Amino acid sequence: MDFLQIFVLSVVQGLTEFLPISSSAHLILVPIFTAWEDQGLAFDIATHVGTLAAVMLYFRRDLYQVSVEWAHSLKSRRLTPSARLGWGILLGTIPVGLAGLSFKGFIETSMRSPVILACSLIGFAFVLSYADWRRRGARDEYSLTWKDILLIGCAQALALIPGTSRSGITMTAALLLGLNREGAARFSFLLSIPVTALAGGLQAVELTRSPGLVHWTPMILGALFSGISAFICIHYFLVFIRRIGMQPFVIYRIALGILLLVVFGPKL
Template sequence: MDPVQLLVLALVQGITEFLPISSSAHLILVPVITGWEDQGLAFDIAVHLGTLLAVVGYFRARVARLIVAGIRAPFTRERDVDGRLAWLLVLGTIPVGLAGLLFKDVVETTLRGPLVIAAASIGFGLLLWWSDRGGGGTRDEDSLNWRDALFIGVFQAIALIPGTSRSGITMTAALLLRLDRVAAARFSFLLSIPVIVLSGLLQVYELVVAGDPVAWGVLVTGTLCAALAAWACIHLFLRFIERLGMAPFVMYRIALGLVLILVFAF
């Protein structure tokens, strides 16, 4: 992998992982558009590790409280906001875990086509716009209950379809539950942690089984670039989302989908 390809793919992953525009779609499309060879499973693992480091680092204080409180929660009768939220994140991860195991082959083959990405980008982009049309609600993530977490988790499972956007669909669900925009984004980002960990472990297993050689220098560089890009993206998104709303991302998704249709359908 040459330095330009490494930098582009790492930045694409870092920037798009937490924006509601689908990182998987962009990682699939970049090699198609540029003619580059597939970056390989090891590099995918590296850049996802970078985004994991970014979100854990950005929310490090809250993540630490969630871990401690989540471990304590089953052994105490005290009501703890962090403990309850920790287990809601676990509950919200179950649907995508089950769907991933059941439909992994279909997702990695049939659903990776440009026209599927185009349809998902436009369709779920319009749903994001509709959920955000009132400017969001007044709830925060600490007000969620188990039904809310499961509702968001079911939506998250839909993100296995490339072009949907995991962050976009979970923010859509949270906005439909009347969370405000910042709270919807925070919960989406926190919910990404167990998902990235689980998918990363599965990818590591597949890499070990395959026994392919590993270019450690490329992987470390990709991880760091993706982490820096993702950190900046999280910070800027949370800072400006209340003012900007979801409309710019919806317009981007529609434009991307239309371009894909023009290029690949005609």
Template sequence: MDLSQITLLSLAQGLTEFLPISSSAHLILAPLLFGYELQSLAFDVAVHLGTLSAVMLYFRRELIGMTGAMLGRAQHAQAQQERRLGWLLVVATLPLLLLGLPLKALLEVLREDEHLVALVIAATTIGFGLLLWLADWRGRRVKDEYALDWKAALAIGCAQTLAIIPGTSRSGITMTAGLMLGLTREASSRFSFLLSIPTILLAGMVETRELLASPTPVDWLALGVGAMISALVAYVTIHFFLRLIERISMLPFVLYRLLLGGIILFLIL
């Protein structure tokens, strides 16, 4: 991989992982559009670990508070809320543990056919984009993430499993579910970002195991540069997204998804 390819893919991952526009779709489409070979599993692992470090750094206070409350005795109201939110994230992660590997096997089959992959990405980009618009338009947007119950957390977790299909967007589908359940835009985004931590960590563990079993040589410099770029871009993206989302709504991201899906269809049909 040359520096331009590393930079492009790292920027794509860092910018799109936490926006509701699908990072997996952009990581698959970028090599196809710019004539690169599809990047290695090792590079995918590296840039995902970069975004994981960014979201953990951004929410470090929440993580410390939840971990302390879950492991110790939550004696005051704030600690009780933090402990409850921590367990809700555990509940929301369970569907991925049960369904993640079967759906991942489906994804590997799709990746073997570039035309089919592009068609799936176009369909999911448009379809789930419209669903995000509907949820943002019709959602009551009155609750924060602490108002969720275990059933709502489980529903968001079930929705998250669909993100294994390219073009769906993990953040997009979890925000959509959160909005449908009455969360505000910021609360649905915060819960989605916090949920990404165990999700990316689990996915990274599975991919790292596959990487260690592969005989393919690893370009450690490319992986390090990719991880650093994706981490920096992801941190900035999270910061500005949470500051602006209540004012700008989900509409710009919906319009982007519709445009992107339309362009893909135009190119492949």
């Protein structure tokens, strides 16, 4: 991998991981539209480490409060809003974890075509548009009920379909349940922490079982660039949706989906 490939793939991962436009779609598309070879499992792990570090750094104060009160709830069995949020993040991770273990092989081998990406991008764009357009909610992430969290967690499992967008589908579900835009985005970002850690852990296990030498320089640069771009993306995305909303991302998803159908549709 040369420097340009490392930089582009890292920034693409860092930006699209938290925008509702599907990071998996963009990482699949980059090799299709370029002459670059597949970046490999080790580099994917590195970029996920970068985005995980970014979201944990950005929400460090919230995570500290949630962690302390969650740990205290284990002893006192009393749930403060922060402790409830901590338990909610764990509960919301269970559906995608079970779905990932059950369907990982099928998804990786049978659902990564550009046409499936296009259909997911366009289809879920309309759902996101409806959720954002009809939103009347004023709730934040601390007001979520157990039922709300489980529904968002089940929606997150749909993100295993390439092109869906994990952040997009979880924010869509949260908006439909009455959260405001910022609350929906914040819970989606916090919910990404255990999912990203689990996915990175599984990839790391696969990497240890594969032969070959790991080149550390691309991995370090990949983690650095993806982390910086993800941190910037989180900050400005929260400002952007508070003022403008989700519709620009809806338009982008539909346009990208149509482009994919035009380019790859006739080859079916």
